[in-house]
Structures are given as C-alpha cells and as structure tokens.
Amino acid sequence: MHELAVTESVLEIAEKHALQAQALRVTDVYLVIGRLASIVDDSIQFYWEMIAANTICQDSKLHFQRVPAQMTCLDCQTIFDISDRTTPCPNCASYHLKITAGEEFYVDSIAIEK
Amino acid sequence: MPLTRLPIVENILSANDQVADLNRKLLDDHNLLAINLMASPGAGKTSFILKTIQSISPKIRLGVIEGDTAPVTIDADKINSVGIPAVQINTGGECHLDAVMVKAGMQQLPLAELDLLVIENVGNLICPAAFNLGTHINLLIASIPEGDDKPYKYPNIYRGIDVLLVNKTDLLPYIDFNMEYFRQGVEMLNPGLTTFAVSCKTLDGFPEWISWLCQQIAKKIVNHES
Numbered sequence: 001m002h003e004l005a006v007t008e009s010v011l012e013i014a015e016k017h018a019l020q021a022q023a024l025r026v027t028d029v030y031l032v033i034g035r036l037a038s039i040v041d042d043s044i045q046f047y048w049e050m051i052a053a054n055t056i057c058q059d060s061k062l063h064f065q066r067v068p069a070q071m072t073c074l075d076c077q078t079i080f081d082i083s084d085r086t087t088p089c090p091n092c093a094s095y096h097l098k099i100t101a102g103e104e105f106y107v108d109s110i111a112i113e114k
Numbered sequence: 115m116p117l118t119r120l121p122i123v124e125n126i127l128s129a130n131d132q133v134a135d136l137n138r139k140l141l142d143d144h145n146l147l148a149i150n151l152m153a154s155p156g157a158g159k160t161s162f163i164l165k166t167i168q169s170i171s172p173k174i175r176l177g178v179i180e181g182d183t184a185p186v187t188i189d190a191d192k193i194n195s196v197g198i199p200a201v202q203i204n205t206g207g208e209c210h211l212d213a214v215m216v217k218a219g220m221q222q223l224p225l226a227e228l229d230l231l232v233i234e235n236v237g238n239l240i241c242p243a244a245f246n247l248g249t250h251i252n253l254l255i256a257s258i259p260e261g262d263d264k265p266y267k268y269p270n271i272y273r274g275i276d277v278l279l280v281n282k283t284d285l286l287p288y289i290d291f292n293m294e295y296f297r298q299g300v301e302m303l304n305p306g307l308t309t310f311a312v313s314c315k316t317l318d319g320f321p322e323w324i325s326w327l328c329q330q331i332a333k334k335i336v337n338h339e340s
Contacts, residue, residue, distance in 0.1 A: 013124050099273070
C-alpha cells in the first residue's frame with residue numbers, strides 16, 4: 001500500500017525521539033510489523049535510503065521484526081496461526097474468530113550515538 | 115562511539131491518529147455523525163450517496179466530502195447538483211484519504227448546519243482501511259459484480275468496518291455470486307456485522323438501510339444532549 005507515507009512517518013518518529021535524546025546520529029531503527037499489515041519491507045527500505053539522506057537518520061539500518069498472524073476461536077478458545085488466508089477454527093470449524101496477533105505496526109526502538 | 119538503544123514503541127501512523135482525534139472532537143462539538151464510506155472503484159459509492167440523499171433530505175441535513183486521486187470534480191458536481199454541500203479533495207495520487215485531508219475538507223463545509231457528514235474515500239479496498247479519519251462509522255460497499263471472494267482477498271477492510279452494504283443486488287440473476295460463501299467470509303472476519311443488501315437501481319433494501327441510518331443519527335443527538 002502507501003509505503004512512502006509509512007516511511008515518512010517512521011522517519012518523523014525516529015527524528016523526534018533522537019532529537020529529544022540529543023543524539024548525534026541514529027544508526028538503527030527497529031520496526032515491529034504484524035503479518036496482517038499490508039506493508040512490503042523492500043519498498044520501505046527503498047524509500048528509507050532516499051528520505052533519510054541528510055537527516056539525523058542518514059545511513060541508518062532498518063530492522064523488521066515480523067509478527068505472525070494468530071486467531072483465537074471465540075467458541076472453543078483454540079489459538080491458531082493463519083498464513084495467507086483466513087480459515088475457520090481447525091478444532092471446531094467455528095467462524096467466530098478474533099485476531100489476537102498480527103496487527104502490530106510500530107517503531108519499537110532506535111539505536112543512537114550520543 | 116557508544117551506541118544507546120532507545121525504547122520508543124510508537125505506532126507508525128500515530129500522527130494521523132492524533133489528527134483523527136481532533137477531527138472526531140470537531141464533529142462531536144457540532145453534534146455531527148460522520149461516515150467513512152469505502153469501496154472498490156465502481157461499487158456504486160456516489161450513486162449510493164445520491165440515493166441516500168433522495169431518501170432523507172431535507173429532513174436530515176447532509177454534507178459530503180469526495181476523495182479522488184485525480185484532479186476531477188465529477189463526484190462533487192453530482193452531489194452539488196442536488197443542492198447538497200460537497201467538497202472535492204484531490205489526494206494527488208495517494209491511494210487513500212488521511213485525517214489531514216479530511217480536516218481540510220471539513221473546514222470548507224458549514225458543519226454547524228449539518229446532521230450527517232458522508233466522506234467518500236478513494237476507490238480502493240486496501241489502503242483506506244489503515245487510515246483512521248476520525249469518523250464514527252466505517253461503512254463498506256461491496257457490489258455483486260466484484261465477486262463473492264472479496265472478504266477472503268481483502269480481509270483487513272472487512273475486519274475494520276461497522277456496517278456493510280451489498281449493492282447491485284438487481285444483478286444477482288445474471289452473475290455467479292455465492293451469497294453463502296460471501297457471508298461466511300464476512301462472518302469469519304467480523305462476526306455479527308450489520309449488513310444490508312441493496313440496489314441503487316431498484317431501491318430494494320433502502321428502507322431498512324435508511325431506518326438504521328436514522329437511528330444512528332438519533333442516537334448521536336441523544337448522546338450529545340445527555
């Protein structure tokens with residue numbers, strides 16, 4: 001989807017926290033992104049190199065931690081992983097499901113030089 | 115040079131969410147119910163808005179924000195031509211509306227004179243799902259010609275909505291659309307979702323939709339006054 005808007009937002013967050021901490025330079029940015037977030041890592045990496053140039057984040061490395069998608073059955077409480085398609089509960093075939101992991105979408109931390 | 119690891123844990127789209135919160139506050143201050151209307155291109159978003167206007171105007175005072183990726187005013191012109199205030203937002207190629215664009219759109223509308231604000235998002239089943247606009251109701255229009263597999267292919271948008279309209283039911287006799295399969299997909303993603311099957315052509319199903327909509331507007335007014 002809109003990887004450029006997402007990358008700009010990551011840069012904004014990293015810059016804000018780096019300046020608050022009086023960092024000289026950001027070396028690493030750690031992202032946590034659930035499987036259900038429609039984001040292509042390569043595209044973010046591509047935009048990152050362009051938009052981070054001439055900022056405190058220049059030449060910093062992006063790290064992606066991908067969280068697998070998980071559903072919980074509301075009828076029998078079975079917890080199961082989902083891959084690329086939504087399926088009913090493997091235990092009781094119920095359609096009453098709730099997503100319990102995979103929607104994460106945040107900047108976890110940054111590494112800075114002071 | 116020593117490295118320090120600085121914990122942050124900040125949502126990537128938090129800047130958008132903050133503006134969305136401001137939008138929500140502005141809407142609530144004006145006692146105005148807002149709907150974020152999403153669908154794929156050609157699902158009948160603008161026709162649906164026009165038919166809804168026909169059914170509730172002038173009793174309920176509507177305003178419309180039209181989002182499009184191209185600098186055209188086709189949709190806003192259609193709405194304006196029936197005497198309803200509408201502003202067109204050109205997203206400049208972006209695939210979705212965000213809270214900042216909606217804020218700009220709201221500034222051009224007479225909010226104090228409205229009961230209902232309908233925001234027609236860019237035709238797209240992926241990106242609009244990720245951007246909170248500050249609206250009260252997320253509405254999706256699915257149309258019969260799109261096929262019965264869309265909940266399975268675009269799960270994120272089905273997960274985040276409050277009401278689903280299945281449009282173009284007049285085409286059911288001509289298209290292989292398995293309603294049971296479609297509904298099962300929706301149920302997995304959004305159990306118990308409020309759903310209306312309608313046709314903008316024949317107006318089938320509109321009385322039920324309009325009655326639900328009027329209830330939501332009435333609830334908003336009661337909540338505000340209490």
